[in-house]
Amino acid sequence: MxxxxxxxxxxxxxxxxxxxxxxxxxxxxxxxxxxxxxxxxxxxxxxxxxxxxxxxxxxxxxxxxxxxxxxxxxxxxxxxxxxxxxxxxxxxxxxxxxxxxxxxxxxxxxxxxxxxxxxxxxxxxxxxxxxxxxxxxxxxxxxxxANIPPMPGLENFSGEWYHTGEWPIEQPDFAGKRVAVIGTGSSGAQLICALNSVVSELTVFQRTAQYITPARQRPLDESARAAWKDNIERLHEEMRQSAFGAPGTSTARSAHEDTPEQRDAVFQAAWDHGAQAFALATYNDLNTDEEANSWAADFVRRKIASIVTDPETARKLMPSYHFGTKRPVKADGYYEAFNRDNVHLVALGEEPIVEITENGIRTSEQEYEFDVILFATGFDxxxxxxxxxxxxxxxxxxxxxxxxxxxxxxxxxxxxxxxxxxxxxxxxxxxxxxxxxxxxxxxxxxxxxxxxxxxxxxxxxxxxxxxxxxxxxxxxxxxxxxxxxxxxxxxxxxxxxxxxxxxxxxxxxxxxxxxxxxxxxxxxxxxxxxxxxxxxxxxxxxxxxxxxxxxxxxxxxxxxxxxxxxxx
Structure with missing residues (x-):
């Protein structure tokens, strides 16, 4: 001892x-x-x-x-x-x-x-x-x-494969390659936005269509940083008193207080603001009231229809579950990516994966050939x-x-x-x-x-x-x-x-x-x-x-x- x-x-x-x-x-x-x-x-x-x-x-x-x-x-x-x-x-x-x-x-x-x-x-x-x-x-x-789902035949794949939760320290080079992304949660959405202009072909295998709202990423200048730093004590207390520990994540308003036009204006302002605003700072009953939830869900679906040019692809991207009942996903340019000629969508509910082959992925409909398979399948x-x-x-x-x-x-x-x-x-x-x-x-x-x-x-x-x-x-x-x-x-x-x-x-x-x-x-x-x-x-x-x-x-x-x- x-x-x-x-x-x-x-x-x-x-x-x-x-x-x-x-x-x-x-x-x-x-x-x-x-x-x-x-x-x-x-x-x-x-x-x-x-x-x-x-x-x-x-x-x-x-x-x-x-x-x-x-x-x-x-x-x-x-x-x-x-x-x-x-x-x-x-x-x-x-x-x-x-x-x-x-x-x-x-x-x-x-x-x-x-x-x-x-x-x-x-x-x-x-x-x-x-x-x-x-x-x-x-x-x-x-x-x-990391959740690496059991995929029959993965051991036979002759190309490279990675999981987002166990990513190599030395970054792989995907330029000009045919890449599959399995999963469209937060990690999948971010990958898709980052890689669509880099790879030769990007095929997205989607299990569940997501409600994805913009992040509105932007540089922070010194004045923006100073505004937070100069008021850190007040910021700390605001975070302590908020619902989700960050400014702009609380609201006391019900969606029923506004007209349809007013609601759309509120949703649009949150869409333009980005961050957590759409899910957390629009109305307080989105996750407890069926009608309020349907209004938020419908707004996102209308956005998808207006952004994605191919009607069939837009249909596959339309989420059907209650808004806000999965982790909110925020990504800039996600739906726009599917307007690119080199980006393709496979809805697994309609075309499930059968196995991984030596050359790629075989679904119930066809075999797709890839150089790289990326698993964005989340965590246990x-x-x-x-x-x-x-x-x-x-x-x-x-x-x-x-x-x-x-x-x-x-x-x-x-x-x-x-x-x-x-x-x-x-x-x-x-x-x-x-x-x-x-x-x-x-x-x-x-x-x-x-x-x-x-x-x-x-x-x-x-x-x-x-x-x-x-x-x-x-x-x-x-x-x-x-x-x-x-x-x-x-x-x-x-x-x-x-x-x-x-x-x-x-x-x-x-x-x-x-x-x-x-x-x-x-x-x-x-x-x-x-x-x-x-x-x-x-x-x-x-x-x-x-x-x-x-x-x-x-x-x-x-x-x-x-x-x-x-x-x-």
Missing amino acids: SDIKQYDAVVVGAGFSGLYALHRLRSLGLSVQTYERGSGLGGTWFWNRYPGLQCDTEAMAYTFTFDPALYRRWNWSKRFAPWHEILDYANFVADELDLRRDIQFDTTVVSAQFDEDRALWHIGLEGGEQVDARYFVPAPGPLNA AVTGQLFKIDIRGRDGQTLKDKWRNGVEVRTNLGVTTSGFPNMFLLQGPQAPSIMASYLFGIQINVDFVASIIEEAEKRGAGLVESTRAAELAWSDFCQALAERTFVLKTESFWTGANIASKPRPEIITIYMGGIKVYADRLEDIIAHDFKGFRFIPEHEGEAETITDAELEAWVRDKVDELVATTQG
Whole structure:
């Protein structure tokens, strides 16, 4: 045992969650070691570096705000940061905060087992090394496990193939090549926009037609950057009070308040503005009212019909599901790309793929020859990377078993789950993560975890974990919110339905209530002696934990309030 390194905390992952966690936990005086499976910083931005990739949150809001001086020292070049600048920013943060000395790269954490006798986590690394830590902090990211669908015959393909989520560091050259793109989500749309003028032929294999609105990318000049930097404190508070953690992502208006002409004007203004405006800042009932949803969907379909010149191609590009029930996709020039003579569309619902051949892809109708196949098929989202680690809590129970292999995921606030003491998830299931401005969500998430650990240290408690009642209430709250919207009506990675072999969750793994409600809830929990958490050993006079009845009342009241005031 003396040969095993021991730390106060081990963080898994050196993406933005892991970097901020390392910084915050070190500020508590803890010894912290971070392990990163990649050779560099950035998390999902390290692995995803395909042509056209850019953030879909405005760059000045996709920046840490916890330190105004740090915020002001960084300059973005564009409204939406391209992937290479985001990697540069991750390295900037690590250097400014002196984080590298506690990060070990090219190291994969393969297991973590809780030792009840010693109140420690035994953490296994690929290659056989083990380390011990009092606190185990997984930060693998919700979009970090590439989904490579089983394609018959892929091993026979004689050309090159890549997945957007595992992109090579050295960029491939696609100039003049015949290229297939499978998938039209965010990564597929960005690839299509970036490659259509570079390759000789681009064939898009579309499973589901998407609602794609413009990003309106543009350079940021010094005056634009200064407007954000000079008001960083106000910006931080605006993000804290917003629904989705970024300015311009909230509205109090119902679509029923306007005439058809007025609605079209609102939608057109949002279309012209770009960013998140169309999905989040037009009307507050797009995801809860059938008629309001149909008005937004119809506007996008009319846009497609007006942009795409070939009626048959336009028909195939028309989405049929409820607007806003998949991740909003923003890309400049997407529909225009299909007017090019070298861009072709295959609708897989009408012409499914049969197999990959030596020379390309054979569908039910014909064989297409390609030099390159690009898979833009997304991720095994939210739980995928977590389940790659053999995590075992009390009595040796695995996290997979606790959550029934993803069928019944239950967390308390997305940061803890009962039976796994001293384990804190960062941007885990049922935290804001993918449904809010990611870096701002990280700050709230990590600050709360640091508060719990600081409280445990202050109390001299060896262990802290969620009560079962608290995690049942929070996960039920997430599910109740989803059920009051249209999200569960559509198959997507939000509902865990994007991977055929993955069990469909009975409890949704995402949280849709917005940053303000989440942050308010965390502050309330802290103000009431961390209700919903147990500190062990417990001390005399410690406040009673929240009761089941209190939790049930909070869930019921808050769901009603949210649905009445926001689109969820």
